[in-house]
Amino acid sequence: MVSNDAAMLDLAAPTLPAPVIDALRHGRLVDPFGVLGPHRDEYGIVVRAVMPGAASMQLTDARGETVADMVRLHDDGVFAGRLPGFAQGHPVAQDYRLRVRWPDGSEQTSTDPYAYTLLLGELDLHLFNEGRHLQLGSCLGAQCMTIDGEAGVRFAVWAPNAQRVSVIGDFNGWNPARHPMRLRHGSGIWELFVPEAMGAHGGSRYKYDLTGPHGHAVPDKADPLALATEIPPATASVVACTGRDAPPFAWNDADWMKRRAETDPYAAPMSVYELHVLSWQRAINDAERGWDILAERLVPYIRDLGFTHIELLPITEHPFGGSWGYQPLSLFAPTSRLGSPARFAAFIDSCHQAGIGVILDWVPAHFPTDPHGLAEFDGTALYEHQDPREGFHQDWNTLIYNLGRNEVRGFLLAGAMHWLEHFHADALRVDAVASMLYRDYSREAGQWVPNRFGGRENLEAVAFLRELNSLVRERCPGALTIAEESTAWPGVTASVESGGLGFHFKWNMGWMHDTLRYLSHEPIHRPWHHSDMTFGMVYAWSEAFVLPLSHDEVVHGKGSMIGKAPGDDWQRFANLRAYYGFMWTHPGKKLLFMGGEFAQWREWNHDDELDWALMDQPAHRGIHSLVRDLNRLYRELPALHAMDHRPEGFQWIVGDDHQNSVFAYLRRAAPDSADVVLVVVNMTPVPREGYRLGVPCAGTWEECLNTDAGIYGGSNMGNGGRVEAEASPSHGQAHSVSLTLPPLATLVLRPLSGATG
Structure with a gap:
């Protein structure tokens, strides 16, 4: 590696010592701004550039008029030239351009990346090093912007232990010699502005070429702050014009x-x-x-x-x-x-x-x-x-x-x-x-x-x-x-x-594991696993929970949701319908992975799409319709969501009927509210007539959802849409209802307006 040593440079003429030229042509210069770009001496200003493959280079003024030819210092594209008429003390600024002529006769004229002063502000660097810069997406990485009237891309990357860093990409032939970057000492951030006239613009592909702290090569790196990338398996970052000069997305939300x-x-x-x-x-x-x-x-x-x-x-x-x-x-x-x-x-x-x-x-x-x-x-x-x-x-x-x-x-x-x-x-x-x-x-x-x-x-x-x-x-x-x-x-x-x-x-991973384990048991064995369905209420208020039936439960040999249920096809669908009814009425927000809404048979495969053809089959359409109605009921009835995180919103009516595998509970919209629903879950294929349950108010109770309904693929057993509460205390409630519980089904009932407690 070669450092910027003034004693090595012959500043009286546009030339450089061989070790510096060698470092330039191989992109190994530690301090490129110490050599490249404009430098003042007692003779005026010398400008140095590296442009591999160029046929010739010239210095021009801002109007494009040629002011000097640049001397080729090496065949690999190292050039130097003097700006005439710049006396000592004259400001350098952006008063010149680099014109490159390529062997095919084309030309490229641009400002000099190495004539720009520091790019990132001290506050940006300070906040970054403290871990408090929350707008890094518009600070580091590749930012489209205009500096001193010149459009281009500002590149910035954190690599504090690298000896040198170059940005490489479409705009420089992936050659690290073209655009070595400047280190902002103390911050570990390297920066460079590449003008659009040099080819850097939105859509350009790029990476970073680095040398490690011990002089060893590091694999070319994609930008950690890239706002866009190539399509994998390609690995380059892509300039996305969403920087401070790019128009923001026009939101309508x-x-x-x-x-x-x-x-x-x-x-x-x-x-x-x-x-x-x-x-x-x-x-x-x-x-x-x-x-x-x-x-x-x-x-x-x-x-x-x-x-x-x-x-x-x-x-x-x-x-x-x-x-x-x-x-x-x-x-x-x-x-x-x-x-x-x-x-x-x-x-x-x-x-x-x-x-x-x-x-x-x-x-x-x-x-x-x-x-x-x-x-x-x-x-x-x-x-x-x-x-x-x-x-x-x-x-x-x-x-x-x-x-x-x-x-x-x-x-x-x-x-x-x-x-x-x-x-x-x-x-x-x-x-x-x-x-x-x-x-x-x-x-x-x-x-x-x-x-x-x-x-x-x-x-x-x-x-x-x-x-x-x-x-x-x-x-x-x-x-x-x-x-x-x-x-x-x-x-x-x-x-x-x-x-x-x-x-x-x-x-709530515990709820998910427990209840899916229960679902997988044959109904005849469920009485010995009853607590798998009730244990979640022991800790339900310890956190604010989401009930997840996620992607992790339908891969790696775990089977699909419908595949977890036992029995013949009819019982499997009925089991899943009853289970969904239990989930949507249980305290906690809901999550269902795709395919579960129409009971896909296969495990999820990330290389295939869902089995949408199943939607043509009545049983699968029934599950789909049930999920739609569960979501509608869940949204429309505050009792099913307003107190998900508070114990006053839930009350067991029957939680210990192991023998019949029946669960019944109340959900409320507010403490002691008349806005209440009764949920009853029968997890056996046995219909139960005259099953009495306590309710908090008299009057007519509407059966607002029955997972055994024919529209869902069920047997259409139920309570005719409504039932009358009797003045017969039960389960600690002043009134009670006598219900027909369909096989493998969940019922949701609510009192009609006018019901009294």
Whole structure:
């Protein structure tokens, strides 16, 4: 490596010592701004440039008039020339241009990248190093902008331990000698402005060429702050013109954003349709119009089904499609497989105008080891921990972010804000939170490093998650964070001020595992597993929960939702209908993975689309119709959603009828409210006549949903649509009803107006 040593330079003539020329032509100069660009001496100004492959170069004035020919110092394209008429003391400014003539006769005239002064402000650098710069998506990376009247792209990348960094791309033939970058000492950030006249513009592909701290070559790196990328398996970053000079996306969701900010998420219905975009329908796999096609097809589908939100498996760019997005490398770039970032914004805008919220799965727990990615980014363990006991996920062969480093913590926080603020996402579902919280996660003794107090808790991760959740509440009114956390860590949804992690909701993995295990048992065996359905109420108020039937439950040999149910085909469909009825009436927000809404038989395969042809079969259409009606009922009846997080909203009527596998409970919209529903679940194929249950008020009770109805594919057994409450106390209630319980079915009843307590 060659440093800028004035003694090595013959400034009296446009020439350079051989070692400096050699460093220039190979892109190994430590301080390119110390040699390239304009430099004043007692003779005037000498300008040096590297332009491999150029036939000749000239210096021109701002009007394009030639003022001097540049001398070729080496055949590899090292040039130097003097600006005539510039006396000592004359300002350099941007008073000249570089004109390049290529062997094919074409010309290129541009300002000199090495004539620009410092690009990033000191405040930007300071905030970045403190981990408090939350607008990194418009600061680092590739930003389209105009400087001193010249359009171009400002590149900036954090690589504090690199000896040198060059930006390489379409605009310079991927040659590191063309555009070596300037280090902003103290910050570790390298920067360079490449004029558009040199070929850098929106759509340009680029990477960074680095030399590590010991002089070793580092694999060419994609930009950690890239706003767009090539379509995998290609690995280059792409300049996306969304910088400060680019017009912002014209959002049309002001009404939605206002309503969102004014809504109490705990008292509002939330029914989530989770999907993997690329395998929902194969027609969406269109690199130009994917997001547009999804908007055209998914939005009306979700509106018809009545889900309040969709949740997308990670759409942050990821090299390996088989990871489903859970091993992302570009945390600021929506996947290029479906179109541009602007089209993704338009998709979210379409959802909002249709009244549908958008939840994004987000992965701050780990990242893959692909050589073009974050692994040993500057030749050192920069984003990850150096010690594999802290920095390597044994389960997933991935690397763990070093959350104790300010810049890494800030990188992730800025990424979260990018999706919520720039793209108007309504929530982030944070993946693999349990793996972040415990230093010994999936590790044996001796395979992990204790915290500073000798414990297993990852204190840096706890601090990061608390900061994340505090920032979301402060900066993004109405936006939510949801934790996928599978342990009994206390206070996941408790406020940061009270010592919690500060999430709005947590996936209730225990409820999901228990109830699916119950569903898988033959009805004759269910009396011995009754508590699998009731145990969730023991801890239901310890957190604010989402009940998830997610993608993880329909892959890797676990079978589909309908495949988990026992019996012949009729019983399987009936079991699933009854189970969905139980889920939609149980305290907690709802989440269902795609395909479950019409009972797909096959496990989910990310390489195939859903089996949409099943919608032509009555039994599958019946499940689809039931999910639609469950969503409608759930939204329309406050008793089913307004007190999801409070014990006053739930009361067991029958929770111990093991022998008959019957469950009955009340849901209320407010404490002691007359706005109440009765839910009865019969999980055996045996009809039960005259089953008496206590109710809180007299009068007529309407059977507003029966999962055994013929329109859903059931036997159409029930109570004729209504039943009269009698003045016969039962189950601690002043009145009671005598019901016919259909086989493998859930009933939902409510008192008609005028009913009295």
